[in-house]
Amino acid sequence: MDDAPHVDEQELIRDGFPGQRMLVLPRPLVRAALATPVTRELLVTDAGYFPRAGGHGRIRHRPISQAVVMICVRGRGWCATPAGRFDVRQGEVAILPPHLPHSYGADPEDPWTLWWIHISGESVPILVEATGATTQSPVQVPGDLHHLAALATELISVMERDTTAPRLLEASGIAWHLMTSLITSHKSHADTDELLDTIAQQLRDNLGNRPTVSELASTVGLSASHFAALFRQRFKVPVNQYQIQLRMARARELLDTTSRPVADVARELGYDDAFYFARQFGKLHGISPSKYRRQDKG
Incomplete structure (x- = not known):
């Protein structure tokens, strides 16, 4: 209001x-x-x-x-x-x-x-x-x-x-x-925003899962297209892009703070194909996960 x-x-x-x-x-x-x-x-x-x-x-x-x-x-x-x-x-x-x-x-x-x-x-x-x-x-x-x-x-x-x-x-x-x-x-504005915030928190807490837009929409009783529109209004990005941003933020954290192989990092984030993970990482960051890990961040 x-x-x-x-x-x-x-x-x-x-x-x-x-x-x-x-x-x-x-x-x-x-x-x-x-x-x-x-x-x-x-x-x-x-x-x-x-x-x-x-x-x-x-x-x-x-x-x-x-x-x-x-x-x-x-x-x-x-x-x-x-x-x-x-x-x-x-x-x-x-x-x-x-x-x-x-x-x-x-x-x-x-x-x-x-x-x-x-x-x-x-x-x-x-x-x-x-x-x-x-x-x-x-x-x-x-x-x-x-x-x-x-x-x-x-x-x-x-x-x-x-x-x-x-x-x-x-x-x-x-x-x-x-x-x-x-x-x-x-549902009221407040009800819907609370539901969307809950969905976003669930995505943050379960980065290894990759639910579809339809699956997320069904949990709050909305059609997929309507849910997608409301989510974008709330968070300013599409649902799939939001999920990718969350995974890539966690990927950077793991690459910066551990020596785990890139394939292990990919699996933790729900990517069965390490090469596909590397392509998505490179698309967002402009470099591969391995090069990101080696670069000087100080």
Whole structure:
């Protein structure tokens, strides 16, 4: 969480982005649907897709009755609640509860690409609460971002066909699926960072093991691609490169402090092929392990 951003409301762009898709139900239709069984529980009132939405943002001083769900599939942005400002990164979802003032906007240097929906109805507060989203922690990390984006795509496609009662009911069902997917897979920023830190520590403590990205991702309940993206955001390097850096740091330590053969050093670090280890070492350091050991480091 950061301090509230200094934003000129006049400079924010609500919509009108090249390639966007957007649907807003007429408010008389919203009122009618919210008085109808089933859709009174959950109704999608607005939905859209904003690709690379530079300048996008909104400040709502007056609360609205809908919850706002924003799925960031690329780029970055922010959202703000009465509790403060929160970064929204690629692969994350901002959930803004109804009946509270809020604001949000795209990062000026790397503007987000968003799927977003507004939902209203008697069950919405319970669903939002079940996701774990609060004014103090509105940003969640879903286990499968692509699944959420696919549901948002399907939802908008359904509503673009027409806004008859059967179609609104179908959209409500998709929105239920989307929200329950968030409920069963959500993690907060802090939770995810803690999990990533734990994974990194495990890699440091077990240099001889060489788990794949998929194996690491499965231990924290994320898809491989999503885990890889979050890991890179956290540590500024890809997972595989991070593992190589750890092994090479340990290799330098062993070469500097022991007289063990290079092949033994390679085996300790999980390299069955000493020649492959030497090539990786040389690629990173510009010299072979043997030459590194002989060089004057004083």
